[in-house]
Each structure stands twice: as structure tokens, then as C-alpha cells.
Amino acid sequence: MENLFWSSSLLDVYQSLFEQGDEISFAMDTKGKVQLMNEAAVRILGYTSAEFNRIDYKQVIPTEHVAEVEAHFSHVLQGNKASFRMMFQHKDGYIVHLSVNAVPIYENGAVQGAFGIGRVRTNEQYTSELLNGQNRVLQMIAKSAPFDDVLHQIVAMVEHISPGHPCAIMMIDEKNNSLFHAAAPGLPDEYIKRIDGVPVAEKQGSCGTAAFLKAPVIAADIAHDRRWPLHRDVALKHQLNACWSTPVFNDDRQVIATFAMYARQPSVPTEADKRLIREATRLTSLAIQHYRAKEQIHQLAYHDHLTGLPNRRHFRQALEDTIARYPHDTHALFFLDLDRFKFINDSFGHKTGDDLLKMIVDRIQTRLGHSILFSREGGDEFTVWLERTSGQDAADMATSMLETFREPFSLEGNELFMTASIGISLYPHDGMQEQDLFRKADMAMYEAKKKNRNSFQFYTSMLDRQSLKKLKMESELRSALQRDELSLVYQPIQNLCTGDIYGAEALIRWNSRHFGSVSPGEFIPIAEETGLIIPIGEWVIRTACRQLKAWQEEGRSLTCMSVNLSISQFYQSNLAETIQTIIKETGIEPSQLTCEITESMTMDTDNAAAILQELQHIGVFISIDDFGTGYSSLSYLQKLPLDTLKIDQSFVRDIAVNESSEKIATTIILMAHHLGLHVVAEGVETEEQLSILKKYRCNAAQGYLLGRPAPPDEFFA
Ligand code: C2E
Ligand code: MG
Ligand code: MG
Numbered sequence: 001m002e003n004l005f006w007s008s009s010l011l012d013v014y015q016s017l018f019e020q021g022d023e024i025s026f027a028m029d030t031k032g033k034v035q036l037m038n039e040a041a042v043r044i045l046g047y048t049s050a051e052f053n054r055i056d057y058k059q060v061i062p063t064e065h066v067a068e069v070e071a072h073f074s075h076v077l078q079g080n081k082a083s084f085r086m087m088f089q090h091k092d093g094y095i096v097h098l099s100v101n102a103v104p105i106y107e108n109g110a111v112q113g114a115f116g117i118g119r120v121r122t123n124e125q126y127t128s129e130l131l132n133g134q135n136r137v138l139q140m141i142a143k144s145a146p147f148d149d150v151l152h153q154i155v156a157m158v159e160h161i162s163p164g165h166p167c168a169i170m171m172i173d174e175k176n177n178s179l180f181h182a183a184a185p186g187l188p189d190e191y192i193k194r195i196d197g198v199p200v201a202e203k204q205g206s207c208g209t210a211a212f213l214k215a216p217v218i219a220a221d222i223a224h225d226r227r228w229p230l231h232r233d234v235a236l237k238h239q240l241n242a243c244w245s246t247p248v249f250n251d252d253r254q255v256i257a258t259f260a261m262y263a264r265q266p267s268v269p270t271e272a273d274k275r276l277i278r279e280a281t282r283l284t285s286l287a288i289q290h291y292r293a294k295e296q297i298h299q300l301a302y303h304d305h306l307t308g309l310p311n312r313r314h315f316r317q318a319l320e321d322t323i324a325r326y327p328h329d330t331h332a333l334f335f336l337d338l339d340r341f342k343f344i345n346d347s348f349g350h351k352t353g354d355d356l357l358k359m360i361v362d363r364i365q366t367r368l369g370h371s372i373l374f375s376r377e378g379g380d381e382f383t384v385w386l387e388r389t390s391g392q393d394a395a396d397m398a399t400s401m402l403e404t405f406r407e408p409f410s411l412e413g414n415e416l417f418m419t420a421s422i423g424i425s426l427y428p429h430d431g432m433q434e435q436d437l438f439r440k441a442d443m444a445m446y447e448a449k450k451k452n453r454n455s456f457q458f459y460t461s462m463l464d465r466q467s468l469k470k471l472k473m474e475s476e477l478r479s480a481l482q483r484d485e486l487s488l489v490y491q492p493i494q495n496l497c498t499g500d501i502y503g504a505e506a507l508i509r510w511n512s513r514h515f516g517s518v519s520p521g522e523f524i525p526i527a528e529e530t531g532l533i534i535p536i537g538e539w540v541i542r543t544a545c546r547q548l549k550a551w552q553e554e555g556r557s558l559t560c561m562s563v564n565l566s567i568s569q570f571y572q573s574n575l576a577e578t579i580q581t582i583i584k585e586t587g588i589e590p591s592q593l594t595c596e597i598t599e600s601m602t603m604d605t606d607n608a609a610a611i612l613q614e615l616q617h618i619g620v621f622i623s624i625d626d627f628g629t630g631y632s633s634l635s636y637l638q639k640l641p642l643d644t645l646k647i648d649q650s651f652v653r654d655i656a657v658n659e660s661s662e663k664i665a666t667t668i669i670l671m672a673h674h675l676g677l678h679v680v681a682e683g684v685e686t687e688e689q690l691s692i693l694k695k696y697r698c699n700a701a702q703g704y705l706l707g708r709p710a711p712p713d714e715f716f717a
Contacts (some may be wrong), residue, residue, distance in 0.1 A: 024098070025220055030077055032057070032070070034114070046091030061088045062264055063239065065164040074210045076102045087164055097121040126161070126272060130279060133157030137283050147291040148305050151183035153451040154287065158280050160187055162273060164264065166240070168192075169248075170207050170286055176200065180313060181257060186260070187238075189378050195233045196377045197313065200255075205231050206245035207258040214255055216246045221266035226297065241266050246277055256288050304376040306354055307361045315375040315383055319434055323427060324389050332394040334384035335441035336364075336401070339419045339453045340395055341380035341602065343475060348411065360418065363404040368397075383441075391426060395716035398422045398456035405454055419454035421445050423663070430459050443467065474526050476514050481539060485511050488543050490715050493560065493680060493708035496694050505596070505702060505711045508536075508545035515525040529568055537569040538578055545586040545593060547712055552588075553565070556716065560595040562623065567601045576614040583618070590619030594644060598625050602640060609640055616641040623680070628668060638675055645672045649683025652703070656688040666696045673697070685703030 007562035024041040037052045047055065058066050065087055072084045081103050085270050088096045111355040137157065140150050154165045166186030170179035181196040200518045209216040209227045219225040220242050222235050228243075235243070240262045250255040259281045262409065274686030296655050302314040310318075318541065323329055338360070345353035357380065364382070368374050373385040384401075386394055401422065408415040415537045423445025425437045440459040448457035490504040510518045527533040541563050548561040569575065595615060601626075602608040612622055623644035624637065628651055637645075647668055654661035665681070681693050693701055710717070 004588065016353065020651065025116070027113055027115045028073070029113045030111065032073060032077075037181060041118075044090075044215050045088055045096060047354055053093075059520065062089065062095070062164045065681040068163070073102065076104050076110055076116075079104050079111050079167070086118075088118075093705060097126075098399070099125070100550065112526075112537050124368065129161050130276065130325050133161060134223065134279065137287070141287055142288055147287070150287045150291070151284065152185055154280055154283050158261065158276055162172070162261075162276055166262050167280070168195075168207075168260045168262070169257055170195070170198075170260070172200065172211060179211060182257070187240075188629060190236050191234050193312075193378055198231070201230055203227050205235075207244040210245040210247050210260075211255045212257050214249075215245055215421065216566050218268055219243045219245075220268045223266070225630060234609045239264050242268070244269050244277065246281050248281045248288070250285060250289055256292075257284055259284055270651065283431060284359045291659065299393070307358055307376050309361060309365075309382075312375065312377055312383075315385065316434060318373050318438075319385055322385070323327075323432075323434075326388055327428075330390060330429070331386075331395075332389050332391075333392070333427070333437045333441045334401075334456075335377075335423045335425075335438070336382040336384065336420050337422075338380040339421055339449065340402055343420075344411075344418075345415070346604075348685040352411060356409060356416075356418070357649070360404075360420075364401055367400055367404050371458060372397075372579055393457075394426070395423055395456070398424060400455050402456065416537050417624055421448040421457035423448055423459065425459040470526060473503050473512075473518070473523065473660065474530055476508070476512055476528060477523055477530070477532055480510060480512065481535060483513070483615065485513065487511065488538065488540065488547070489709035490544075490547070491702055491709040491710055492715070493562070493700050493702050494706045495700050496690075501558070501707070502700075503558060503562060503594075503708075504548075504715065505562040506540060506547070506562075507564070508540055523529050524566055528568055531568070533566050533569050534572055537566060538582070538657040540564075541579060541593075542582050542586065545582055545588050548592060550712075551715075559592055560598055560621075561588070561592060562593055564596045565601075567598075569612060570597055571607070575611065576618055579615070579620060580618045583620075591621060594621040594623050594648065596625040597621045599627065599629070599637075603636075605639065612641050626682075628664060642677060644680060646676040646680045646682050646696075646702075649703075652681050652683045652693070653685070655692050656686065662692065665693075669693075669696045669698050 019574045023139060023316055024044055025036075025038040026034055026041060027036040034052055037049050037410070041052070042048055042052060042112045045060075047060075050209050061069055069084075069086050070141050071172075072082050072086075076082050081101070082166075083099070083101050086100055088098055091097050098118040099121055101120045102114050105113040105115050107454055137150060140153055145585075146151075151169050153716065155169060158167050161163065166184065168184035168187055169182045172178075173180055178197050178199050179195075181192050184192055195205065195207070196607075198204045200208055200211040202209055202212055202225070204212070204662045205228050206217040206219045217227060219228060222228050222232055222241055222243060225232075235241075242263040243260055244263075245258050245260040247255045248259055250256045259277060261269065261277055281603045288676065319333070319678055321330075331693050333357065334363065341353065341356075344356060348356075359381075361374075361376070365374055369382065373387075375383050375385075377383050384397075386397060388682065389397075401663060402420065405417070406415050410416070417633050423433065423441045423443065425440035425444060427437055430440045431437045440463070443463045444459040448455050451457065457574050487625050488506045488507050489509055490506055492499065492501045493503040493505060495502050508520050510520075510523050512518055524533070527536050544561050544563050551558050565575075571577075583593065599715075602612075615622055621643040623646055624642055625646050626648040627645045628648045645668070651661050651668070653667040656662075678699050680700040680702060681689075682699050682702050684690055684693065684701045684705050686705060690705060
């Protein structure tokens with residue numbers, strides 16, 4: 001086998017190891033590409049070694065399982081041994097379960113790849129895993145572990161033995177009318193929310209139907225299953241393509257729950273899956289009957305697992321009860337959402353995120369007392385129900401809740417400030433129905449988030465009108481490009497050392513036939529949300545590059561064109577390719593194009609760094625726009641391949657009047673220079689600001705003082 005990665009002596013050693021035995025042997029390089037494969041691998045997995053060289057192994061591992069396998073291999077490539085189980089899709093389509101042992105390959109003291117042996121899991125192994133799992137569950141029941149922990153353990157056992165198949169246990173409510181979600185650690189929140197409470201009836205997905213028919217329901221392909229008319233969209237959205245649900249019976253043959261196994265590809269359960277499902281339903285039945293006797297189930301049905309707060313079901317029931325009891329009073333629904341919580345989860349991990357949630361809940365609960373219903377809606381969303389209240393009292397309560405966020409939370413030794421946004425709707429003023437009240441409180445919450453973090457907002461009919469306007473704007477924006485309503489204006493960028501105008505920033509304008517001129521601040525977010533930003537963004541880059549070329553051909557000495565990228569444009573998969581094509585097509589030099597991004601786009605550092613490197617590779621410059629308004633520090637930016645930093649206009653505005661602004665701006669300039677970055681000040685409006693910037697050797701500036709954004713024919717006027 002030809003190989004460019006390792007020396008021939010090393011290869012020889014492995015080659016001889018390779019060809020022996022019935023076990024799969026393979027070696028991969030540090031990029032994760034399989035370089036060697038033995039005969040057994042060809043036999044067991046169905047691909048020839050030539051094919052192995054060509055395939056991307058991600059294509060032959062079930063999608064949902066890829067991240068896990070990658071994590072194991074990257075652990076090995078960092079110099080560790082690892083034993084794990086993985087699934088591999090045979091060339092004929094079926095799944096082979098493997099136990100893998102992998103070790104790093106060293107050459108000259110450095111890891112050069114990984115060597116691994118894979119064994120097909122035998123029936124005996126499978127059986128012993130199943131027995132171990134059963135024992136764990138039975139022990140938990142015997143030790144009276146909390147009921148929901150037991151259900152989680154059953155699901156975890158199945159998911160462990162058959163990786164890549166998320167499972168769910170749903171229980172029947174007291175009236176035998178509907179199923180509520182009891183344990184499904186591997187399913188996405190949005191999906192759980194949707195199926196929570198499905199009626200026990202026909203055409204209610206696999207679980208609702210299975211409970212109704214009192215028989216297993218195998219939906220081998222949800223996309224085409226007639227029992228899935230209502231929830232098909234969310235299932236497919238989350239790559240749940242098959243769902244096999246089995247009713248769980250009690251000793252009197254009544255259905256008490258369902259156990260469902262999902263698959264990512266349309267498929268039916270294998271014999272092994274069926275055996276696993278049988279075992280899981282048996283354990284579930286045992287657990288439910290055991291705990292039902294102990295009456296712990298009520299807690300599960302009406303409380304949130306993590307925080308112990310009442311859950312959505314409880315909340316909605318209480319809301320309906322209050323309205324039925326006091327139909328003529330005013331009641332308030334609060335919808336509270338934590339700001340930036342996703343960021344915490346992503347940077348500190350879910351466990352820490354969960355701990356933080358509990359701390360926050362504690363504080364709010366203490367503030368509210370126990371007579372007010374405070375419940376967890378899901379994720380980082382909470383609801384509060386104030387009975388028989390007034391607008392003023394609701395406002396006071398919201399203020400008081402937000403005050404609990406004044407003090408920092410201490411998280412793994414860090415002091416962390418959190419904020420929340422609250423939206424409030426009032427019964428009966430804003431709506432008589434639960435759905436209406438929720439929708440409006442939610443809308444108000446978004447409004448609060450937009451305005452100011454850590455604030456609250458009542459629903460007003462303005463919000464309804466605003467969202468109508470937004471919809472209308474969206475539909476107008478869809479055809480704005482074709483109707484030629486978009487244009488670019490250019491703002492000069494001046495070199496502060498020489499006084500030359502060397503560049504321009506392209507800024508988009510929309511002159512709508514309906515709304516007149518709309519500012520980018522208003523329509524760019526809509527373009528973002530709707531995906532329209534991709535064609536619009538491409539149009540901006542192309543038009544700006546063409547303009548630069550046209551000016552150069554006129555003999556103007558402009559050497560830099562800056563364009564603004566928005567976040568989804570930045571993360572689109574072929575950004576670098578698109579830019580490269582435009583550069584070629586318009587004939588400018590790559591180094592004459594600067595892409596402006598904002599700090600918030602680099603929050604996902606690893607991905608951002610990869611994209612920035614691609615851009616750097618094609619030769620364009622990268623600038624951080626509005627610097628100082630985000631969360632990043634300069635030392636963190638140092639890790640990214642950047643060229644320019646633009647100081648946000650808010651600092652420049654106050655630079656001449658406010659000492660601290662001057663300090664911030666000048667520190668940014670000094671440190672940026674230290675890191676070898678070019679610094680541009682934005683929003684320069686007065687001579688005084690300009691002279692301070694010059695004093696601190698800011699490289700360049702933009703602003704009304706030096707030139708307003710202008711259409712191309714007025715740029716040099
Ligand atoms: P930005 O990239 O920070 O652009 C600077 C904004 O400040 C521009 O507002 C500009 O007109 C304004 N400005 C320039 N000099 C002064 C000054 O001396 N004083 C004051 N008060 N303002 C000044 P504009 O054109 O309304 O754009 C707002 C934002 O919209 C831009 O901020 C940029 O983030 C975004 N944007 C504009 N064009 C595009 C585009 O083509 N694509 C994307 N994704 N975003 C764009
Ligand atoms: Mg900009
Ligand atoms: Mg800016």
C-alpha cells in the first residue's frame with residue numbers, strides 16, 4: 001500500500017502486524033485519514049482497500065455517532081490509549097458493531113497517527129452488557145433511587161448498548177388521555193416539547209398510536225408514515241427518521257407507558273434491537289409499578305427534573321384553573337429568558353450550565369416566595385403566574401426579580417454576572433386563552449431582549465403591529481435585489497499619517513418602494529433571519545469590488561475596499577470560495593479587499609479561526625468592526641489571524657469629553673499596535689477627536705468629518 005505519511009521501517013512493522021488475525025487492523029494519520037487496512041477489514045466491512053483510501057470515514061459512520069468517534073480518535077492522537085465501541089456501516093448498508101482498541105503511533109517522539117484493532121461485538125458480549133445494564137437498574141430500584149433517575153438509567157442502558165438510537169419513555173397521565181414525557185436524555189428539547197402531552201389516539205405518532213392500539217408501532221420511515229401527520233416536521237428537522245414504539249403494560253394488561261427507540265435512517269429494528277426493547281419495556285413496567293405504589297410519580301409528572309420547579313404541564317393547568325376560578329380578575333403571565341445562557345453552556349459545559357440554572361432558580365424562588373407559581377418552561381426559559389394582580393404590581397414584581405441578578409454568581413471560582421429578560425402579558429387585557437397569553441409574553445420578552453438586557457417589557461399591541469411590519473418588510477426584501485432597490489454608498493478611509501484617502505467602506509442602502517429608505521440596522525437582521533443575507537451579501541462584495549476596479553481604471557489611487565460580513569454569511573460553507581471567485585472575476589488584488597466582522601461572530605473561536613484562516617489563505621484582509629462593544633479581549637483576538645481593528649464609534653464620540661473613553665480608546669490603540677494590528681477609528685466627527693487620535697498614532701480614521709458615506713459618483717466630489 002503506498003503511503004506518504006510514515007517512514008518505510010515503521011510501515012513494515014505495522015504491515016506484518018496487520019495481515020494477521022480475524023480482527024480488523026487499521027492505521028490512520030493525524031488528519032484522521034485511514035492509511036492502512038488489513039484483509040479482515042475488507043472482509044468484515046465490505047470495502048476494498050482502494051475504496052478505503054478514497055472514502056471519508058464520516059460517511060460510513062452513522063451521522064449522530066461521528067462526533068463521539070472523532071472525540072475518541074482525537075484523544076488517541078493526543079497520545080493516549082482508548083477502548084470504545086463504534087458502529088460502522090457495511091458497504092451493503094447494515095451496521096456492524098465494533099469494540100475498538102486504539103493506540104498512538106510514535107515516530108521520533110511525536111504522534112504520527114493511530115493504530116487500532118476492531119473486533120465485531122459477539123452475542124456473548126452483547127448479552128453481558130445487557131445483563132450489566134439490567135442489574136444496574138434493578139439495584140437502583142432496590143435502593144429506592146429517585147424514580148426519574150431509574151427511568152433515565154433504563155434509557156441510558158439502551159442507548160449505551162445500541163449507540164446512535166436515542167430513546168424515550170413516555171407515561172400515561174392519570175386520566176389515560178395523553179402521554180407525557182418522562183425520560184429522553186438524548187432527544188432535543190424542541191422535539192420533547194412538541195410531543196409532550198400527545199393524545200392516546202390514532203395518528204398520534206408512534207407512541208400515541210401504540211398506546212391507543214395497545215400494540216407496537218414501527219414507523220420505519222417517518223417521512224412517509226401516515227401515523228405521523230402532526231409531528232413529522234419536528235422529527236425530521238432533528239434527523240429522527242424512524243421511531244419504533246412499544247406499549248408498556250402493567251400486570252393487569254393496562255397500558256401505563258410507552259418505550260420508543262428512534263433511528264436516524266429509515267429502518268426497522270434488528271433482532272438485537274427487538275431484544276433490547278423487550279428488556280427495556282419490562283424494566284420500565286417494573287419501575288413504574290414499583291414507584292406507583294410509592295406515589296413518587298406525581299412529582300415527576302408535574303415537576304422539572306433539574307430544578308425541582310413545577311413544569312410546563314403543571315403551570316398550564318394552574319393557569320387554566322385560575323382563569324376558571326377568577327375569570328373577571330387580572331392575572332399576569334411572565335416569560336423569563338436568561339441572556340447569553342447558551343454562551344455559558346457552550347463555554348463552560350452543560351454540567352456547569354445546570355449548576356448555574358439551579359443557583360438562579362434558588363435566588364428567584366427566594367425572592368418570589370412559595371405562594372407564587374414559578375415554573376421552568378424548558379432550557380433557560382421560566383414562567384411566573386401572578387394571580388389577581390395589577391399592571392403596577394406585575395411591574396414591581398418584575399423589577400424585584402431582575403434585582404436578584406445584581407450580584408454575580410460564582411461559577412468554578414469565576415464571578416459571573418448574568419442577566420435576564422422578562423416579557424409580561426395580562427389576562428384578560430392581552431388575551432383570554434392560554435396560547436395567546438404565552439405568545440404575547442414571549443413576544444414582549446424578545447422586545448425586552450432587543451432593547452436592553454436585564455429589563456422587562458409588557459406586551460403592547462405595538463408589538464403585534466411591529467411583527468406585521470417585519471413580515472411585510474421580509475416579503476419586500478425578497479424582491480429588493482431584482483427590483484434594483486439596493487445600492488451601495490462608500491465612506492472614505494483616511495490614512496492619518498499622510499492624510500491620503502486610501503480606501504473606502506461599502507455600506508448598503510435600501511430604497512424600498514413601500515417603506516422608503518430603510519437603514520441597514522433595520523433590514524440586515526431581517527435578511528439574516530430569512531437567509532436573504534447570502535445573496536445580498538454576495539451582491540455587496542461583487543458590487544464593491546467592481547467599483548474599486550472601476551475607480552482604479554479611472555486612475556484613482558484607492559487600494560482598499562472594506563465590506564461588512566454578517567454572521568450567517570460568515571459561517572456559510574463556501575464563503576472563501578465565493579470571495580475568491582468574485583476577486584478573480586473583477587480583477588482586483590485579494591489584498592485590496594478587507595472583510596469586516598464583529599467580535600460576536602468569533603465567539604465560536606475554533607470555527608471562526610478556521611474560517612479566518614481560509615480567508616487569510618486567499619489573501620484578503622480581515623478587520624474587527626465595532627471593537628470594544630463585544631466581549632472579547634485583545635489577548636483572545638491575538639489567537640485569530642486579523643489585520644485591522646476598528647475602534648467603535650461610541651469610544652471615539654466621547655474621546656474628547658470623557659477621560660475614561662479616551663483611556664479605553666488609547667489603550668486599544670497601544671495594545672493593537674503591540675499585536676501588530678492596523679487601527680482604524682470610526683465615527684470621527686470633530687477636529688478635536690481627530691487630533692487626539694493622531695496624537696496616539698491611530699493609523700486611520702473614518703467619519704463624517706472626513707467624508708460621509710456617498711454614492712460612487714459623489715465619492716471624489
Ligand atoms: P459599521 O460597519 O460600523 O458602519 C459604520 C456606520 O457608522 C455606518 O452606518 C456609517 O454611516 C456610520 N457613520 C460613519 N461615520 C460616522 C460618523 O462620523 N458619525 C456617526 N454617528 N455615524 C457614522 P450605516 O451605514 O447605517 O450602517 C450601520 C451598520 O450596518 C454598519 O456598521 C454595518 O454593521 C451594517 N452594514 C452596513 N452595510 C452592510 C452590508 O453591506 N452588509 C452587512 N452585513 N452589514 C452592513
Ligand atoms: Mg463596518
Ligand atoms: Mg463599525
